[in-house]
Amino acid sequence: xxxxxxxxxxxxxxxxxxxxxxxxxxxxxxxxxxxxxxxxxxxxxxxxxxxxxxxxxxxxxxxxxxxxxxxxxxxxxxxxxxxxxxxxxxxxxxxxxxxxxxxxxxxxxxxxxxxxxxxxxxxxxxxxxxxxxxxxxxxxxxxxxxxxxxxxxxxxxxxxxxxxxxxxxxxxxxxxxxxxxxxxxxxxxxxxxxxxxxxxxxxxxxxxxxxxxxxxxxxxxxxxxxxxxxxxxxxxxxxxxxxxxxxxxxxxxxxxxxxxxxxxxxxxxxxxxxxxxxxxxxxxxxxxxxxxxxxxxxxxxxxxxxxxxxxxxxxxxxxxxxxxxxxxxxxxxxxxxxxxxxxxxxxxxxxxxxxxxxxxxxxxxxxxxxxxxxxxxxxxxxxxxxxxxxxxxxxxxxxxxxxxxxxxxxxxxxxxxxxxx
Numbered sequence: 001x002x003x004x005x006x007x008x009x010x011x012x013x014x015x016x017x018x019x020x021x022x023x024x025x026x027x028x029x030x031x032x033x034x035x036x037x038x039x040x041x042x043x044x045x046x047x048x049x050x051x052x053x054x055x056x057x058x059x060x061x062x063x064x065x066x067x068x069x070x071x072x073x074x075x076x077x078x079x080x081x082x083x084x085x086x087x088x089x090x091x092x093x094x095x096x097x098x099x100x101x102x103x104x105x106x107x108x109x110x111x112x113x114x115x116x117x118x119x120x121x122x123x124x125x126x127x128x129x130x131x132x133x134x135x136x137x138x139x140x141x142x143x144x145x146x147x148x149x150x151x152x153x154x155x156x157x158x159x160x161x162x163x164x165x166x167x168x169x170x171x172x173x174x175x176x177x178x179x180x181x182x183x184x185x186x187x188x189x190x191x192x193x194x195x196x197x198x199x200x201x202x203x204x205x206x207x208x209x210x211x212x213x214x215x216x217x218x219x220x221x222x223x224x225x226x227x228x229x230x231x232x233x234x235x236x237x238x239x240x241x242x243x244x245x246x247x248x249x250x251x252x253x254x255x256x257x258x259x260x261x262x263x264x265x266x267x268x269x270x271x272x273x274x275x276x277x278x279x280x281x282x283x284x285x286x287x288x289x290x291x292x293x294x295x296x297x298x299x300x301x302x303x304x305x306x307x308x309x310x311x312x313x314x315x316x317x318x319x320x321x322x323x324x325x326x327x328x329x330x331x332x333x334x335x336x337x338x339x340x341x342x343x344x345x346x347x348x349x350x351x352x353x354x355x356x357x358x359x360x361x362x363x364x365x366x367x368x369x370x371x372x373x374x375x376x377x378x379x380x381x382x383x384x385x386x387x388x389x390x391x392x393x394x395x396x397x398x399x400x401x402x403x404x405x406x407x408x409x410x411x412x413x414x415x416x417x418x419x420x421x
Contacts, residue, residue, distance in 0.1 A: 007036060058079070116219050161181070222256065239301070240326070247317070272355075274299075276297035276299045281295070295308075299331055336393065338383065348383035
């Protein structure tokens with residue numbers, strides 16, 4: 001038995017038991033996203049943070065009482081979660097800060113943060129005895145679902161824009177998914193996926209439609225606080241596309257506060273590409289995210305390219321309720337951040353992952369953080385996901401390989417020129 005109290009609509013406040021609705025509040029069409037609400041009193045009687053710390057299951061399932069699954073649920077065998085939180089003192093010094101950590105979710109089974117949500121999706125779909133799971137994605141959520149499904153031999157159908165990076169499409173094909181390359185944007189793929197799921201009765205994993213995806217993504221904030229000995233950081237920087245990750249981080253932190261396991265709420269700072277800045281515009285201008293028109297999203301950071309962020313209600317609440325901020329960065333700043341992050345911490349992020357660090361740089365320049373703040377930067381995907389982006393990033397900072405002949409003299413020539421001798 002799980003610890004869910006009810007599902008609550010974020011628009012009208014209507015409450016439902018989990019068996020009343022499958023995904024959304026029926027009063028608002030596809031926009032009626034709901035939030036999973038838990039019985040914290042019962043959870044507190046079942047588990048303590050000390051017991052969790054002693055748990056030898058180093059995956060998201062160590063937090064099972066705080067997840068929407070039963071204690072006897074069959075979970076995928078791949079280890080999802082408990083990614084490293086690296087101290088990054090050189091990055092901190094360069095920015096005039098005292099404490100910076102990098103949470104590297106490029107270390108997940110399919111090399112992105114999205115494995116957290118997909119693991120929960122697979123469990124929930126199996127509870128429903130679903131024949132097929134489906135999702136739309138710019139690449140990472142698709143690869144995550146594809147890999148997790150492969151681990152349990154679960155059929156799935158994936159919708160991605162045909163412009164998705166080849167490395168991400170390759171993952172889908174290697175894992176054996178049925179792949180639909182959509183001749184359009186991510187938003188087009190999302191809408192087609194919704195229609196297909198309704199038509200064929202497939203289990204729908206889509207972000208901001210399936211409320212349980214937030215619950216998988218919140219596990220990153222649970223890990224961050226546990227890895228910091230249950231002392232919450234002052235701020236968490238994370239890239240934002242659809243808004244589900246920042247909304248998930250917020251949900252996990254609210255869980256911990258409700259249980260009394262942390263003493264404060266960190267500021268959540270969402271970073272968007274300048275060419276895909278729906279949330280930044282809405283936040284700066286005080287716009288209603290439900291009525292705001294979609295934008296034409298264009299950015300090198302494909303993972304956070306979204307003309308209409310599907311989880312925009314939760315994303316906006318995450319920033320507003322934590323005294324955080326939304327910041328936009330240019331594509332050039334994103335690409336420049338890839339080698340800086342890699343050389344300063346050893347973490348190789350794809351463009352969307354490095355976006356969070358680019359945002360921290362801008363926040364420092366704007367005086368939005370203080371030297372004493374304890375700051376976590378979340379890398380959401382491995383740099384090998386987008387080699388083209390990585391090569392552009394090193395070209396931008398003037399790094400290139402040297403070409404040498406097969407003799408030591410030629411090597412000496414290159415080395416002499418390199419060191420200026």
